[in-house]
Amino acid sequence: MEITVENMDFSNLDKRISHLTKEQIVNLMEKYYGGEKVAKILEEYKIKISVSQLYSLFPPIITDEVCIHCESNMVKPWQSKSWSSFVNENRKYCINCGHENSRYCNCDYCEEIKRKKILEEQEKQKKIIEQKRATLASFYDESNWTLKLERELTLEDRLYLAVILRSSLSENTMYIEALESNKNLLAPTDDFEIELIKTLTGRKVIVPHVLSDINAFEIEYKDDEDFQITYGIYKVRYRINIEPDDLDYNAMIKRLLYPNFSAEENFKEFCYEMWKKISLNECLDYLLYQMRKVGYSFNPGDKTIRVFENLLEHFSVAQIYGIIYRAVANSTQRYQAGEITKIHAQNSVISSCESHGQRALAQGWKLSNYSRIRDLPETYISLVLFTSIMQIAELGFSEKPTPNF
Numbered sequence: 001m002e003i004t005v006e007n008m009d010f011s012n013l014d015k016r017i018s019h020l021t022k023e024q025i026v027n028l029m030e031k032y033y034g035g036e037k038v039a040k041i042l043e044e045y046k047i048k049i050s051v052s053q054l055y056s057l058f059p060p061i062i063t064d065e066v067c068i069h070c071e072s073n074m075v076k077p078w079q080s081k082s083w084s085s086f087v088n089e090n091r092k093y094c095i096n097c098g099h100e101n102s103r104y105c106n107c108d109y110c111e112e113i114k115r116k117k118i119l120e121e122q123e124k125q126k127k128i129i130e131q132k133r134a135t136l137a138s139f140y141d142e143s144n145w146t147l148k149l150e151r152e153l154t155l156e157d158r159l160y161l162a163v164i165l166r167s168s169l170s171e172n173t174m175y176i177e178a179l180e181s182n183k184n185l186l187a188p189t190d191d192f193e194i195e196l197i198k199t200l201t202g203r204k205v206i207v208p209h210v211l212s213d214i215n216a217f218e219i220e221y222k223d224d225e226d227f228q229i230t231y232g233i234y235k236v237r238y239r240i241n242i243e244p245d246d247l248d249y250n251a252m253i254k255r256l257l258y259p260n261f262s263a264e265e266n267f268k269e270f271c272y273e274m275w276k277k278i279s280l281n282e283c284l285d286y287l288l289y290q291m292r293k294v295g296y297s298f299n300p301g302d303k304t305i306r307v308f309e310n311l312l313e314h315f316s317v318a319q320i321y322g323i324i325y326r327a328v329a330n331s332t333q334r335y336q337a338g339e340i341t342k343i344h345a346q347n348s349v350i351s352s353c354e355s356h357g358q359r360a361l362a363q364g365w366k367l368s369n370y371s372r373i374r375d376l377p378e379t380y381i382s383l384v385l386f387t388s389i390m391q392i393a394e395l396g397f398s399e400k401p402t403p404n405f
């Protein structure tokens with residue numbers, strides 16, 4: 001790079017060299033890049049700066065490029081003579097407004113542009129949220145939904161609904177609070193709990209409430225009229241989409257909270273089937289809990305379910321808790337003693353439960369009852385079914401399921 005008075009910009013000269021004429025500056029730069037001792041140059045030209053920083057005072061090179069903001073010519077700075085190129089080609093900047101050709105530039109102009117972009121983005125987000133709100137408000141507007149008739153609810157609807165209402169009905173009884181604060185407390189096992197909620201939403205017994213947290217919904221628009229709404233089943237509030245038999249909402253809420261269907265003809269059969277279902281899920285929940293506690297990773301499949309269904313024909317959940325507890329303890333003991341591998345130990349738990357049950361039956365052992373544990377408290381569904389509906393309370397846990405209760 002040729003060093004001349006013409007191709008450099010002297011407009012913002014550093015005061016440490018401002019006592020020199022342009023020609024003197026050109027001379028001293030030629031000496032610097034020519035290899036003369038820097039200390040000598042500093043002394044000769046009476047410049048006060050460290051040897052290694054002298055180059056930073058040099059007036060920058062003028063380029064043909066024009067600043068996009070103020071239309072001055074952009075300049076490029078010098079760098080120390082230890083670099084292969086004396087001029088830094090990569091750092092062009094505007095000596096007038098400070099703009100740099102970089103997306104990280106924080107000159108006033110660029111800052112203003114960034115600020116505008118952020119505002120535009122916020123405006124866009126606001127519009128998206130407004131559209132979302134409007135879509136949800138019209139889609140979930142009560143007048144668009146046919147109410148289910150209270151007398152047409154199945155026993156299953158009424159049991160599941162009582163679970164949801166007992167756990168999460170709002171103080172003013174007008175909606176159901178987001179279920180997430182009662183997650184794992186509605187029913188044993190995640191699968192059963194999700195099935196319970198989805199049964200009610202699927203039958204439109206409960207419907208997402210317009211006054212839910214908007215973030216609980218996702219809407220995919222194909223166009224304004226054609227859209228797909230998805231929502232977090234634990235995150236939305238729900239509206240009770242039922243028309244009371246007597247058109248008295250408050251009286252209906254009371255009936256739904258404390259269902260009494262002992263007069264229904266399939267009452268006994270329904271309760272027996274549900275008793276077995278709850279018990280099975282309590283066993284699986286306890287099994288998963290004990291297995292996770294000792295570091296086993298396990299996903300109950302069909303075989304496991306068959307084994308526990310069979311055990312429940314002879315034993316209560318309280319007794320099966322004992323069977324599971326011992327099976328897991330024995331398998332970890334054998335694994336820790338080095339007799340079997342971890343995979344083997346974990347796989348042996350189910351067959352060990354099965355054979356323990358069979359031996360107990362064959363030899364007429366009386367199995368002792370284990371208690372519920374603090375980490376797995378009684379869930380709402382067992383409370384509602386056993387205590388409110390069947391009125392057998394703890395027996396639902398300590399007795400084996402039977403149709404004659």
Ligand SMILES: [Zn+2]
Pocket residue numbers: 067068069070071072094095096097098099
């Ligand atoms: Zn500029």
Ligand SMILES: [Zn+2]
Pocket residue numbers: 098099100105106107108109110111
């Ligand atoms: Zn800039």
